[in-house]
Amino acid sequence: MSIDLECPICDADIPLDGDERTGDFVLCSFCKVTFKLVKKKDKWVLVEDYEV
Ligand SMILES: [Zn+2]
Numbered sequence: 001m002s003i004d005l006e007c008p009i010c011d012a013d014i015p016l017d018g019d020e021r022t023g024d025f026v027l028c029s030f031c032k033v034t035f036k037l038v039k040k041k042d043k044w045v046l047v048e049d050y051e052v
Contacts, residue, residue: 003015007046008035008048009031012028014028016037023038025037036049
């Protein structure tokens with residue numbers, strides 16, 4: 001099963017393979033920002049990962 005998420009910054013569609021797990025990193029190919037994938041209440045959410 002595949003999921004589509006929207007980039008929180010530029011609203012571009014970010015296609016996922018469907019085998020992602022919480023904590024995976026996803027790159028938006030449009031704004032080149034890397035997000036962390038987090039599952040909240042059965043919904044995937046992209047969070048900006050600035051805690052380095
Ligand atoms: Zn983006």
